[in-house]
Each structure stands twice: as structure tokens, then as C-alpha cells.
Amino acid sequence: MLALIREKLDNLRQSERRVASFVLEKPEDVLYLSVSEVADRTGTSDPTVIRFCRALGLSGFQEFKIELARHLVPPYKSIHEEAEAGDEPAALIRKVFTANSQALAETMQVLDPAEVGRALAALERAGRIEFYGLGGSGMVAQDAYHKFFRLGIPCTALIDPHMQVMSAAILKPGDVVVAISHSGSSKDIVESLHVARGAGATTIGIVSHQACPVAAAADIKLCCHTREIAFKPEPMSSRIAQLSVIDVLAVGVALRRKEVAVENLGKARRALVQKRY
Amino acid sequence: MLALIREKLDNLRQSERRVASFVLEKPEDVLYLSVSEVADRTGTSDPTVIRFCRALGLSGFQEFKIELARHLVPPYKSIHEEAEAGDEPAALIRKVFTANSQALAETMQVLDPAEVGRALAALERAGRIEFYGLGGSGMVAQDAYHKFFRLGIPCTALIDPHMQVMSAAILKPGDVVVAISHSGSSKDIVESLHVARGAGATTIGIVSHQACPVAAAADIKLCCHTREIAFKPEPMSSRIAQLSVIDVLAVGVALRRKEVAVENLGKARRALVQKRY
DNA sequence: CCGGTTTGGTAGTAATACTACAACAGAGGG
DNA sequence: CCCTCTGTTGTAGTATTACTACCAAACCGG
Numbered sequence: 357m358l359a360l361i362r363e364k365l366d367n368l369r370q371s372e373r374r375v376a377s378f379v380l381e382k383p384e385d386v387l388y389l390s391v392s393e394v395a396d397r398t399g400t401s402d403p404t405v406i407r408f409c410r411a412l413g414l415s416g417f418q419e420f421k422i423e424l425a426r427h428l429v430p431p432y433k434s435i436h437e438e439a440e441a442g443d444e445p446a447a448l449i450r451k452v453f454t455a456n457s458q459a460l461a462e463t464m465q466v467l468d469p470a471e472v473g474r475a476l477a478a479l480e481r482a483g484r485i486e487f488y489g490l491g492g493s494g495m496v497a498q499d500a501y502h503k504f505f506r507l508g509i510p511c512t513a514l515i516d517p518h519m520q521v522m523s524a525a526i527l528k529p530g531d532v533v534v535a536i537s538h539s540g541s542s543k544d545i546v547e548s549l550h551v552a553r554g555a556g557a558t559t560i561g562i563v564s565h566q567a568c569p570v571a572a573a574a575d576i577k578l579c580c581h582t583r584e585i586a587f588k589p590e591p592m593s594s595r596i597a598q599l600s601v602i603d604v605l606a607v608g609v610a611l612r613r614k615e616v617a618v619e620n621l622g623k624a625r626r627a628l629v630q631k632r633y
Numbered sequence: 634m635l636a637l638i639r640e641k642l643d644n645l646r647q648s649e650r651r652v653a654s655f656v657l658e659k660p661e662d663v664l665y666l667s668v669s670e671v672a673d674r675t676g677t678s679d680p681t682v683i684r685f686c687r688a689l690g691l692s693g694f695q696e697f698k699i700e701l702a703r704h705l706v707p708p709y710k711s712i713h714e715e716a717e718a719g720d721e722p723a724a725l726i727r728k729v730f731t732a733n734s735q736a737l738a739e740t741m742q743v744l745d746p747a748e749v750g751r752a753l754a755a756l757e758r759a760g761r762i763e764f765y766g767l768g769g770s771g772m773v774a775q776d777a778y779h780k781f782f783r784l785g786i787p788c789t790a791l792i793d794p795h796m797q798v799m800s801a802a803i804l805k806p807g808d809v810v811v812a813i814s815h816s817g818s819s820k821d822i823v824e825s826l827h828v829a830r831g832a833g834a835t836t837i838g839i840v841s842h843q844a845c846p847v848a849a850a851a852d853i854k855l856c857c858h859t860r861e862i863a864f865k866p867e868p869m870s871s872r873i874a875q876l877s878v879i880d881v882l883a884v885g886v887a888l889r890r891k892e893v894a895v896e897n898l899g900k901a902r903r904a905l906v907q908k909r910y
Numbered sequence: 911c912c913g914g915t916t917t918g919g920t921a922g923t924a925a926t927a928c929t930a931c932a933a934c935a936g937a938g939g940g
Numbered sequence: 941c942c943c944t945c946t947g948t949t950g951t952a953g954t955a956t957t958a959c960t961a962c963c964a965a966a967c968c969g970g
């Protein structure tokens with residue numbers, strides 16, 4: 357939609373173009389404004405706004421607002437609802453799921469494709485991959501291990517800080533460490549990353565804030581963004597976001613090593629058959 | 634959005650409910666209809682439609698249309714996009730995240746609030762909770778353990794089928810087992826559930842298909858729905874969905890045991906302080 | 911300098927969303 | 941059984957809002 361406006365920008369008259377750039381600047385605002393309000397803010401008049409909508413091939417302002425709303429990413433406006441003590445199960449489900457869904461949407465926005473590209477390049481060529489995490493992030497590390505070992509790359513997950521630092525010490529250049537930390541300020545993880553770098557390994561940090569010690573200690577930083585809802589015992593949405601980042605990496609590497617991946621996935625699946633009905 | 638309507642359905646007056654069901658049936662149509670047209674089609678009147686919008690917490694019909702439009706998935710976006718070999722990192726991110734996001738949306742639709750209610754009731758009163766999972770689902774079980782032990786209920790995660798079946802045998806009435814299985818047909822899990830039931834424990838199954846041996850063996854069935862994208866080494870989206878289901882349960886129980894939960898969460902956080910910068 | 915064309919705004923109209931209020935139905939008490 | 945009271949629903953009216961007809965500049969070639 358916004359792309360469509362940008363595309364037609366050249367064919368518009370001067371005043372319409374002012375409307376267009378306003379829409380491109382604050383698309384969210386436009387949804388809750390009336391024709392005349394938009395006209396005011398752009399220093400134009402009502403009919404100009406209408407003509408702008410027509411120029412896009414729509415019937416009028418109403419239709420324009422609807423179309424715009426449809427193509428804008430939903431999560432922005434949707435208010436951050438807190439789960440409360442007397443919530444019905446249905447309300448609870450909705451609130452938790454939308455919070456998690458929003459975390460995904462926001463992370464998708466924040467995640468830097470260039471950094472992901474660098475991470476994929478390092479992982480693809482890695483001689484060995486180690487995943488480090490503590491506490492809740494330990495689960496994510498193990499999940500990553502589960503996903504990567506099928507791709508034919510020697511790897512492991514370490515969830516004990518002593519093991520992490522010892523293992524980091526014996527890594528070689530070309531090896532990769534992926535450290536997961538929600539808080540981004542775990543002393544143990546930072547220490548292990550320093551040791552790993554000292555050994556010549558490439559370090560990747562999956563964190564929730566751009567500026568944090570773990571990110572600073574990593575060569576490649578993958579950042580998730582989340583706002584947690586109250587009464588979640590601990591970071592939940594961020595875990596979902598981190599897992600999705602791992603998913604991206606796993607799928608990315610799988611695609612770049614397609615033959616090996618397909619073969620190993622098949623082997624793993626066949627091995628499981630006898631465990632099922 | 635539609636979930637919100639469904640949730641509030643019971644609190645609505647009869648005529649408003651007619652409007653609600655029309656919206657649920659043809660949400661796309663509503664976007665291009667006026668108040669009176671909606672009133673006509675539902676056999677009600679203008680103010681009723683407005684009142685319906687107000688009941689949802691919105692200011693009026695206009696805002697309702699905008700919100701609805703925002704939350705309705707744009708037609709082209711809902712297509713299930715496969716990640717392909719030559720995808721740029723940006724495309725990869727978008728595809729994996731939207732697939733996961735869709736899994737959440739679909740699970741939110743499918744998940745039965747009544748069953749969740751029953752699960753919460755059982756968990757809240759549980760003398761002891763055990764989480765069982767194997768392979769990838771083992772991560773989910775451990776994650777659940779991480780979230781529940783802070784709530785002041787004795788619990789553990791078991792990811793070894795021998796430990797599971799032995800532990801299940803010594804459970805007591807009032808204890809709860811939560812079994813996570815993506816395939817839903819793991820022999821080991823089904824066996825453990827039978828043993829747990831035999832011991833008098835309440836069994837909850839978190840699965841991806843309604844009709845599967847694990848669901849059949851559980852007292853309470855929580856169902857996630859997912860369509861996996863190709864080249865994901867293994868069920869990824871379903872893991873996200875299962876984790877979210879666990880989140881719902883954890884938040885639900887935390888809210889019902891607010892005092893204990895708040896106290897323990899505080900203790901746990903303070904204990905972590907010295908591990909951070 | 912002047913018609914014709916393009917562009918932008920004013921004022922008016924039709925529609926739409928919204929509101930005040932009255933009619934009605936059903937529950938509960940005399 | 942009637943009567944009141946509460947809550948629900950529709951009617952009629954009002955105020956916005958979107959949209960249109962029309963007119964006034966600005967622009968441009970002849």
C-alpha cells in the first residue's frame with residue numbers, strides 16, 4: 357500500500373504530493389483522522405485529499421482508510437493488555453497469545469537482516485557450533501542444538517557456566533558460539549564469550565536489548581524486542597522471539613546445505629518411526 | 634479482534650449478539666458496509682450496531698471498522714509462503730516469523746477455553762506437577778518446569794521415558810501430569826499417561842492434533858494447530874504454539890495464586906542479581 | 911495579451927455516524 | 941393480576957463527515 361503511494365508519487369500534483377508524504381510519514385495517524393483534519397495538517401483542502409485517494413485508484417477517503425488499515429501491520433496500535441486476576445480462560449488465552457504474537461512482530465521489525473546474513477555465513481562454514489544459555493535461555497540453547505545437529509554440523513548445547521567457559525577455551529578459529537541471554541548482562545555468559553573470542557571463535561549473541569554487555573562481547577548481535585506482560589513468571593514473550601530467531605538461523609543454514617540437511621532429516625525421521633504408533 | 638468478539642459474546646444483549654455473529658461470519662463484508670446496512674442485514678437498528686461497537690471498548694463504528702481492518706489478515710499475506718534456497722535474509726526472516734505468528738493465531742482459534750479452564754483448576758490445586766516430553770517436546774517440558782517452580786508448587790520435568798513411567802507410578806490423586814507431544818503418537822508418552830492415570834493423577838495432554846493416541850490417553854486435551862513450512866528441520870511452529878499454551882497455563886495459575894507467585898518471583902529475581910553486571 | 915488548460919479552494923449537498931428519548935418486554939413485589 | 945421498575949430496543953432527530961459542483965487562480969502556448 358505504502359509502496360503503491362511511493363510509486364505513484366511522481367504522477368501526483370504538488371498539493372496531492374504533500375498529502376502523500378504526510379501519509380507515508382504518519383500512516384498510523386491518518387487512520388484516526390477525518391478528511392478535513394488531514395487537509396489541515398497538510399495545508400491543503402478536503403477535495404485535494406479526496407483526489408489523492410482517487411489517484412490511487414480508490415473510490416474515496418473511507419475506502420482509502422480501510423485499505424491502509426488492512427495493509428498496515430496490526431500489532432502497532434493493539435494496546436498492551438495486562439492479564440488480570442479474574443480473567444476468564446478465553447481472555448487469558450487472547451492476552452497471552454497476542455502478547456507473544458506482538459513480540460514476534462516487533463522482533464521481525466527490529467532484527468537486522470545484515471546481521472542475520474553474517475550469522476548464517478559464519479554458521480554455514482562452522483567447523484563446530486556451541487550454544488550457551490543459562491536459566492530460561494538454557495532451554496533455547498538446547499532447542500537450537502536439537503535443530504542444528506540434524507544439519508550435519510558438529511554442535512552441542514551447554515547450560516553449565518563452568519562447562520561453557522572450559523569448552524570455549526578449546527575452540528578453534530572457524531568455530532562458532534551462539535550465546536542466548538535475555539537480560540544480556542549475565543557475567544558468566546560474557547566471560548565465556550571473551551574466552552571463546554580469545555580462542556579465535558566467532559561469537560553470536562541473541563539478546564533482548566541492543567546495548568548490553570553480552571551484545572558488546574559478541575561479534576554478531578541479533579536483537580529481539582519485547583515488552584513483557586505482568587504476571588508472567590519470567591520473560592516469556594522474549595523466549596518465543598529468541599526461538600524464532602533460532603528458527604531463522606536453522607532454516608537458513610538448512611537451505612544453504614540442502615543436500616546434507618534433507619538426507620539427515622530423513623534419517624532422523626525414520627529412526628523415530630518405531631517409537632510411534 | 635475476532636477472538637475479542639467471541640469472548641465478549643456472552644456479555645452482549647440479544648440484538649447485539651446478532652450483529653456479533655454477522656461480523657464473525659463475514660468480517661470482510663463489514664468493512665465496506667455502513668452502519669445502517671449492517672443494521673439491515675442483521676435485522677436490527679443503527680444504535681444497536683453502535684452499542685455493539687461500544688461494548689467492545691471502542692468509541693464507535695468508524696473505529697470498529699479500522700480496528701477490524703487492521704486485525705484482519707490482508708488476503709495476500711495469509712498465503713503460506715515456503716522458504717526457498719536463495720532467499721535473502723530479509724525474506725527468510727519474514728517467512729519464518731509469519732509462519733510462527735500464524736501458528737499462534739491458529740492455535741488461539743483452536744484452543745478450547747473450557748479445557749484450559751479445567752486444566753487451570755487441576756494445576757492450581759495440584760499437590761505435585763510433572764511435565765513429560767521427549768525429543769523436541771522435552772525442551773517445552775523443561776521450559777514449563779522453569780515457569781512453574783516459581784509458583785510454589787512442587788514440580789519437575791522428566792525427559793527420559795524410563796524416569797517418566799517410574800515417576801508416574803508413584804503419583805497420588807490430586808497430582809497432575811502434563812504431557813507434551815507434537816506427533817501425539819509417542820508410545821512412551823502414552824504408556825506413562827496410562828500409568829499416571831492408574832495412580833490416580835490428572836493427566837493433561839498438549840498435542841497438535843485432536844485425534845491422536847496421546848490426546849486419547851489424557852483427561853484434558855489442549856490442542857495446537859500448525860502447518861509447518863518446508864525445510865524446517867522439525868516441528869518449529871508447533872513448539873512456539875506449545876510454549877504459548879504453557880505460558881497461558883503458567884500465567885493463569887500465577888494469577889490464581891497471586892500472593893505466593895509474587896513473593897516467589899521476587900525471591901528468584903533477587904537471587905539472580907549477583908549473577909549480573 | 912488572451913483563450914484554453916490545469917490545478918486548488920470555497921461553498922453547498924447528501925450521506926453517515928451518532929444521540930436523545932420514548933416504547934416495549936420481562937421480572938419482581940404488592 | 942396489575943403495577944412498577946429495570947433493562948433492552950427502535951424511532952426520530954442532530955451533528956459530522958465525506959463528497960461534489962462550481963468557481964478562481966495559475967500556467968502556457970500562440
